[in-house]
Amino acid sequence: MINKILSILYKDFKIEMSQSHLFFSVALYVVSSIYIVYISFQPVGILNSEHWVSIFWIIILFSSISSVSKSFFQESSNRNYYYYYVLSPDELIFSKLIYNFIFILFVSFLTFAVFTFFLGNYIISLPFFFSLLFIGALSISNCLTLIAAVAHQVKNNSSLISILSFPVIIPIFLLLIKLSKVSSTEFSWILVQDDIYLLILLNIILVSLTKFLFGFLWRN
Amino acid sequence: MKIVKTLCVLLLLYTASAGVLFDVPRLPILNETIRVLYFHVPIWFTMIFLLFLSSINAYRFISTGDLSYDLKSYNYSNIGVFFGVLGIISGMIWAKYTWGTYWTNDPKLNGSAIGLLIYFSYFVLRNSIEDESKKGKISSVYNILAFSMLIPLIFILPRLTDSLHPGNGGNPGFNVYDLNSQLRIVFYPAVIGFILLGVWIADLRLRVLKLKNKL
Numbered sequence: 503m504i505n506k507i508l509s510i511l512y513k514d515f516k517i518e519m520s521q522s523h524l525f526f527s528v529a530l531y532v533v534s535s536i537y538i539v540y541i542s543f544q545p546v547g548i549l550n551s552e553h554w555v556s557i558f559w560i561i562i563l564f565s566s567i568s569s570v571s572k573s574f575f576q577e578s579s580n581r582n583y584y585y586y587y588v589l590s591p592d593e594l595i596f597s598k599l600i601y602n603f604i605f606i607l608f609v610s611f612l613t614f615a616v617f618t619f620f621l622g623n624y625i626i627s628l629p630f631f632f633s634l635l636f637i638g639a640l641s642i643s644n645c646l647t648l649i650a651a652v653a654h655q656v657k658n659n660s661s662l663i664s665i666l667s668f669p670v671i672i673p674i675f676l677l678l679i680k681l682s683k684v685s686s687t688e689f690s691w692i693l694v695q696d697d698i699y700l701l702i703l704l705n706i707i708l709v710s711l712t713k714f715l716f717g718f719l720w721r722n
Numbered sequence: 723m724k725i726v727k728t729l730c731v732l733l734l735l736y737t738a739s740a741g742v743l744f745d746v747p748r749l750p751i752l753n754e755t756i757r758v759l760y761f762h763v764p765i766w767f768t769m770i771f772l773l774f775l776s777s778i779n780a781y782r783f784i785s786t787g788d789l790s791y792d793l794k795s796y797n798y799s800n801i802g803v804f805f806g807v808l809g810i811i812s813g814m815i816w817a818k819y820t821w822g823t824y825w826t827n828d829p830k831l832n833g834s835a836i837g838l839l840i841y842f843s844y845f846v847l848r849n850s851i852e853d854e855s856k857k858g859k860i861s862s863v864y865n866i867l868a869f870s871m872l873i874p875l876i877f878i879l880p881r882l883t884d885s886l887h888p889g890n891g892g893n894p895g896f897n898v899y900d901l902n903s904q905l906r907i908v909f910y911p912a913v914i915g916f917i918l919l920g921v922w923i924a925d926l927r928l929r930v931l932k933l934k935n936k937l
Contacts, residue, residue, distance in 0.1 A: 648867060655860050656850055665846055666864065669839040670871050673879060676832075696882055700874070707870055715863045718784040 503593055510589075510597035528569045528605075532613050535561050540620040551624035551686035559679050562613050562638070563671065566606045570646040571653070571663045591720040595647065595712060602643035602650075610635045625682075627689035634681055637701060641674045644708040651719055677701050730922060733915030737761075740908045747904060751820055752888060758816040760908050764916035765809040766834075770876070772802030772920050773841070777869035780862035792858035793931055795865060796848065801924040803841045810834060821886060829880040830887055837875050840868045 518525060539557055548554050585594055614635065625631045646667055653663040677697050684693050741760035749756060779795035782788070813831070814824045825831065844864055851857040 648863075652847070652860055652864055655856065656847070662847065662850060665843045669836050669843055670867065672836045673871065673875050676879070700878060700882065703878075704874060707874075711867055711870055715784075715866060718859060719863055 503590075506589060506593045507597045507600070510594070511601055514597070514601050524572060528565055528609060529612060531568060532561065532565045532609060533616055535564065536613070536616050536620055543621070548621050548624075552683060554621065554624045555679055555682040555686065558613065558617055559638075559675060559682065561617070562606075562610050563642070563675060565609050565613065566639075566642050567646065567664055567667060569605055569609060570602050570643070570650050586720075591717045592713060594720070595651070595716040598651075599643055599647050599709070599712065602647050603640055606643050607636065607639040610639050624686045626687060627685045630689045630694075631682065631685040634678065634685060637698075637705075638674075638678045641678070641701060641705050641708070642671065644705050644712065645671050645674055648708070648712040648715060651716055655719065674701070674704060677704075726918060727922060730915055730918035733911045734919060737764075737908060737912040737915055741912065744908060745904060755816055755819050756888075756905070758812060759905060760912045762809060762812045762816060763909070764913045765805050765812060767913050768916045768920040769802050769805040769809060770872075771917050772798045772805060772924060773869055773872065775921075775924075776802060777866050780865040783858055784862045784866075787855070789854060789858060792862060793935070794928060795862060797928045797931060798924050799841060799844065799865065801920060801927060803838060803845075805920055806834065806838050806841075810838070826886065828886045829883050830876075830885050833875040833880055837872045840871060844868055 539561070548557070646663075649667045649670065650663055653666055656662055677700060681694055681697050681701075737760055741757055746754070746756050776795045776798035779791045779798060783791035783795060817826070818824050844861060847864055848857060848861045851860060
């Protein structure tokens with residue numbers, strides 16, 4: 503199973519490398535949306551950490567939705583038939599989960615770099631914030647992968663994935679924003695432990711649902 | 723079935739009359755508006771119960787492929803959302819008289835609003851697919867996802883922060899002040915009555931939907 507997952511991942515990244523415009527389009531999306539934020543906050547810039555954190559995560563949300571939606575759509579229907587015979591649904595969905603996780607992690611670190619370059623840095627406890635980016639990428643990919651699979655089944659689905667994913671992702675998002683606000687002050691474990699546990703709980707629910715429900719979707 | 727319906731009518735008549743006439747504890751700020759407890763809270767319980775039935779039927783559909791379960795699941799979620807809207811409206815009117823505003827940034831309000839948004843996008847998803855069995859399969863998957871995200875939204879997230887609701891964050895709640903259970907003797911029958919009403923409405927509408935499908 504692990505071998506198959508790794509080989510699909512290898513194939514996905516190879517496609518990503520050969521069609522590098524896909525990655526660059528997401529990168530350009532991130533940079534231009536941050537630049538819009540930068541221009542619209544002129545001449546004073548963002549003045550407090552709460553605005554900084556909220557806008558930061560909103561940009562990550564939008565760019566990750568646009569990047570996840572293509573991870574399913576880049577597959578041609580012929581290849582899907584091929585997968586149907588060689589793979590079990592679990593192998594396919596776990597490879598997609600890992601692929602999306604790595605991609606979103608990359609996007610969020612890129613966002614952080616560009617964001618601090620243009621809008622300054624309000625984060626004081628950086629190690630905590632980086633681990634938060636890590637957990638955030640994990641949760642967003644867990645949440646969006648199943649929804650992308652659902653939206654993939656529907657024709658004319660370009661706007662559907664955002665309609666379906668926004669309300670579902672809001673609880674995760676609220677937790678991430680709340681936790682990030684802590685990282686703009688001195689970090690202490692007591693302030694964040696409840697929210698971290700809840701985030702882990704949500705991730706467990708989402709992963710088990712994804713594994714359980716994708717089998718039914720895949721049988722179409 | 724007839725006994726259940728009679729019970730439902732009797733319980734709701736009891737709720738409506740006793741809820742307005744019986745003595746209630748005098749609490750600051752709440753005053754007489756405490757009576758909304760008999761209507762607002764049971765409506766939310768009914769919504770959760772109906773949405774639970776909806777997700778159970780969604781699961782039965784994807785495991786058996788029987789389209790009647792899909793119709794049931796759609797119907798229960800529809801009535802559940804209707805009760806959710808009623809819950810929000812009754813809460814908003816109550817909030818105007820106690821908090822002074824129709825809508826505030828309260829975790830319970832946010833949770834229920836987001837929960838309803840999830841179900842609205844479920845309806846959008848259903849309407850965007852033509853093929854019946856495909857529609858059932860995809861929307862059932864989303865229905866189960868929606869219900870399992872609703873539980874943390876409504877039950878877990880609001881408990882982590884202070885809410886303006888009575889009983890949260892130091893606000894007086896009925897289980898703290900209500901020593902001789904004045905409220906309970908109306909509240910528990912009201913919950914049962916409203917749940918029965920919800921199931922009854924869903925049953926009637928299911929019959930209408932089935933007849934429409936036949937025609």
